[in-house]
Amino acid sequence: MKRPKIIIIGDGIVGLTTGKLLSNYAGKIDIVKKLENPVQPVVMNEITFKILADIWGSGSWLDLLKFISGGLVNWGDKPVKVVKSFFAVDLSLFKDYLVQYLCKIKKINFIYNVPDSIDDYDFVIDASGKKSYFTTLCSSYTKYAFGKRKMIVGISPMISKVNLSIIEALDDCWIYAAPINSEKALIQLMHPDTAKFDDEKFRQSISKTEYIKNIVENNVAELKEFNAFPSVLNDIFSNNRVSLGDSASSFDPICGDGLGNGLRSAILVSAIIKAIRSGEPTEKCQIHYKRKLYNTFSDHLKNCMLYYTNCKSFKGKYWKEEMKLINKALPVELEEIARASPNNYILHNFRLTASNKV
Numbered sequence: 001m002k003r004p005k006i007i008i009i010g011d012g013i014v015g016l017t018t019g020k021l022l023s024n025y026a027g028k029i030d031i032v033k034k035l036e037n038p039v040q041p042v043v044m045n046e047i048t049f050k051i052l053a054d055i056w057g058s059g060s061w062l063d064l065l066k067f068i069s070g071g072l073v074n075w076g077d078k079p080v081k082v083v084k085s086f087f088a089v090d091l092s093l094f095k096d097y098l099v100q101y102l103c104k105i106k107k108i109n110f111i112y113n114v115p116d117s118i119d120d121y122d123f124v125i126d127a128s129g130k131k132s133y134f135t136t137l138c139s140s141y142t143k144y145a146f147g148k149r150k151m152i153v154g155i156s157p158m159i160s161k162v163n164l165s166i167i168e169a170l171d172d173c174w175i176y177a178a179p180i181n182s183e184k185a186l187i188q189l190m191h192p193d194t195a196k197f198d199d200e201k202f203r204q205s206i207s208k209t210e211y212i213k214n215i216v217e218n219n220v221a222e223l224k225e226f227n228a229f230p231s232v233l234n235d236i237f238s239n240n241r242v243s244l245g246d247s248a249s250s251f252d253p254i255c256g257d258g259l260g261n262g263l264r265s266a267i268l269v270s271a272i273i274k275a276i277r278s279g280e281p282t283e284k285c286q287i288h289y290k291r292k293l294y295n296t297f298s299d300h301l302k303n304c305m306l307y308y309t310n311c312k313s314f315k316g317k318y319w320k321e322e323m324k325l326i327n328k329a330l331p332v333e334l335e336e337i338a339r340a341s342p343n344n345y346i347l348h349n350f351r352l353t354a355s356n357k358v
């Protein structure tokens with residue numbers, strides 16, 4: 001059979017990883033890239049690190065990682081130490097490495113605009129992040145949002161060289177700090193949108209923490225604000241159009257694994273594309289993807305509720321309003337798919353197999 005021609009819209013970690021996963025299989029892959037690549041430090045857990053290492057192998061990207069030996073959670077009750085390894089990385093540098101890697105593969109081309117004739121491709125993959133390119137194509141695409149909360153992100157010099165990541169809840173926000181190298185720490189502050197935070201309030205919040213204020217200088221530079229509420233696309237796979245990563249569903253950073261969830265969708269979609277081309281029924285494969293993704297998203301909303309309601313600090317009116325928005329049910333059509341009985345596919349070694357063939 002002729003090898004498929006694929007377009008991937010978006011050069012985030014998920015789009016690039018999908019390009020790599022399909023590179024041995026596709027006939028041609030066009031990846032639509034944006035010119036800017038802003039600094040984006042993130043922290044990943046050990047499983048996500050292992051997924052990346054499985055896909056990308058060892059290489060100089062490993063030097064970009066900062067190992068963090070554990071965590072401290074101060075969630076409005078008794079502080080708890082977490083014995084877990086984390087890794088901090090600047091996604092912009094990591095993405096540069098991946099682009100250079102993919103540029104060496106002949107069948108992969110980087111382009112800078114989405115062509116008018118996307119339906120000439122066998123598969124159109126939307127990996128364009130939270131805003132979802134498909135929503136700009138057609139009004140039948142809708143993104144459902146579960147909250148209004150925002151995250152302010154900045155980098156601060158460290159005053160104490162601890163190798164811990166720390167999360168602390170205050171009355172109207174939570175703050176996360178993690179070292180990204182021997183000198184600097186990433187600071188993320190999550191607040192309900194209506195609470196209105198400016199630089200001064202940000203600094204005041206850090207000074208109210210019990211632990212974080214002792215490890216970072218309170219003069220965080222270049223603060224940026226992002227939407228950080230969960231959202232999900234109503235149609236993630238129909239005809240030849242499939243959406244993955246943050247474009248399909250994005251998670252509250254409280255889950256600590258937005259990156260891992262995105263990578264899992266890349267692995268599943270790559271396996272499904274191969275399964276469809278080798279004769280598995282398209283509709284069954286599409287339903288399998290939708291069920292997995294909506295199920296994970298539905299669980300994520302329940303976990304957000306648990307996490308936020310368990311926090312003794314969040315009793316203010318802003319969080320109460322926010323909790324109502326998190327607790328909103330998934331639209332019926334998505335909930336039905338999430339609850340549909342599994343159709344017996346197994347993902348093993350990056351391949352999707354019908355379980356009766358195993």
Ligand SMILES: Cc1cc2nc3c(=O)[nH]c(=O)nc-3n(C[C@H](O)[C@H](O)[C@H](O)COP(=O)(O)OP(=O)(O)OC[C@H]3O[C@@H](n4cnc5c(N)ncnc54)[C@H](O)[C@@H]3O)c2cc1C
Nearest residue numbers: 010011012013014032034042043128129245246257258259
């Ligand atoms: C503030 C914040 C902090 C976070 N912290 C963490 C963390 O600590 N740990 C963690 O695991 N996760 C974290 N996440 C989540 C994580 O960053 C995302 O889940 C992950 O990066 C999603 O990757 P993606 O490739 O799907 O989307 P993105 O990283 O958003 O990539 C999409 C790319 O597509 C490009 N693009 C968009 N439109 C087009 C177009 N029309 N044409 C071409 N290109 C286009 C964009 O420029 C972008 O480069 C955080 C998210 C936010 C917002």
